[in-house]
Amino acid sequence: MPASAESMYDLLRPHPGPPRVLLATDFSEASAEAAWLAVRLPYREAPEVAVLNVVSAPTQPSSVALFAVWPEIMAKLHADAAARLEDVAEPFRPMAKFVRTVVRRGAVADQILTEAASSHSELIVIGAQGHSAVERVLLGSVSDTVATHAGCSTLVVRPTGLRDEPGTAADATEQRPLRALVAVDETDQARRAVRELQSYHWGPGAEITLLHVMEMYGLSSDGASEVDPDILQELKDASLAELERLAGPLRETGAGVTVDVRTARRAGKEIVRRAQACRADIVAVGDRGRPSTFGVHLGSVSRHVLRHFEGSVWICRGRRA
Known part of the structure; x- marks a missing residue:
């Protein structure tokens, strides 16, 4: 490693x-x-x-x-x-x-x-x-x-x-389980967000969607891609396999976990759209914290979700030692 x-x-x-x-x-x-x-x-x-x-x-x-x-x-x-x-x-x-x-x-x-x-x-x-x-x-x-x-x-x-x-x-325990969407866009950010949610006991009934958005700058207005279809399918299959691997530990917490791979011009917009479609209570976005004069700064995807999603947003930066 x-x-x-x-x-x-x-x-x-x-x-x-x-x-x-x-x-x-x-x-x-x-x-x-x-x-x-x-x-x-x-x-x-x-x-x-x-x-x-x-x-x-x-x-x-x-x-x-x-x-x-x-x-x-x-x-x-x-x-x-x-x-x-x-x-x-x-x-x-x-x-x-x-x-x-x-x-x-x-x-x-x-x-x-x-x-x-x-x-x-x-x-x-x-x-x-x-x-x-x-x-x-x-x-x-x-x-x-x-x-x-x-x-x-x-x-x-x-x-x-x-x-x-x-x-x-x-009594909060009497409420329906939460619905969460976890945006997985880079390997380190994926581990950060998923590992943080893994440290919670979601329990039966909780609905968690792991979403990976493949940003395709060559997409046309109708969503068609200029990338070779076979290559695109291979990329999607690889992403789905990675999401399934990440889903395993979350399922062990008792949650129902689904995986989803989408293509879009802008990842942030697609994350918000999918979160609204699945009626998520929370969108979790892994964020490494970009260095800045003031300490750290949000990445562009995290900032877009924070600004545009109508529900709650969990900016995941990992547990402290």
Whole structure:
């Protein structure tokens, strides 16, 4: 095995210990949706959960008149946030190894990323405020910034109707199993996404689709390819065989797994289209995290899915050691 492949394998090898989850909340309905899903994820073992709220307040008062009372104002904001965090944290206590609440002050996205790094979080769960097509494409949102720059995996939650279906109860175990689509586009990214999902116990009834999109720049408008049909079929067969190999460990978690290979001009668009067709609650995209001035950056496919899929998006970057 080449050195680079070996180091990647070591990075993706499951690490001992419970998963470390950071739920970022601003007490909005979007955050409530994220908290609901975070409780419901089928963890293989009880997670360690941190519930974070960032008090978005300036470090200094805006007028001289506020200087004397500024510490008191900050103390009250902190106390109010801490009290509300206890309510958010309560559903986690019966299922988590332990739960802690954290209040930070400053720029929201920066503080979430700082807390995730300092607590060695493996998964950040955060609600997305924008639900319309235009809102999802806009740059600069907290969830977009966190997903783009986090050094760990991020689950950006948007409602898919799962929480509101008939029979919904407070006990998350009574809900229908989740439907997930895992986008497999490169070998290392495939291992990252599949291995991360493999660390969850999906259970009978869970529906997981492994999708590989072959980007064919020679496709015509009607989907016909200029590639020799026999060669194209060989490529598809090889991709299906690889997906079946990856599906094995996921099936061992109890999930029903199907594999699918498609051709398209743009992988991101096809992933979104297939996710909508199979009514996925979550799309999982493996992302290695491209280096940038600010740490890491999303790849183009991951960014397209995050911006254009109407449901929740799981940016998989692997478990921390």
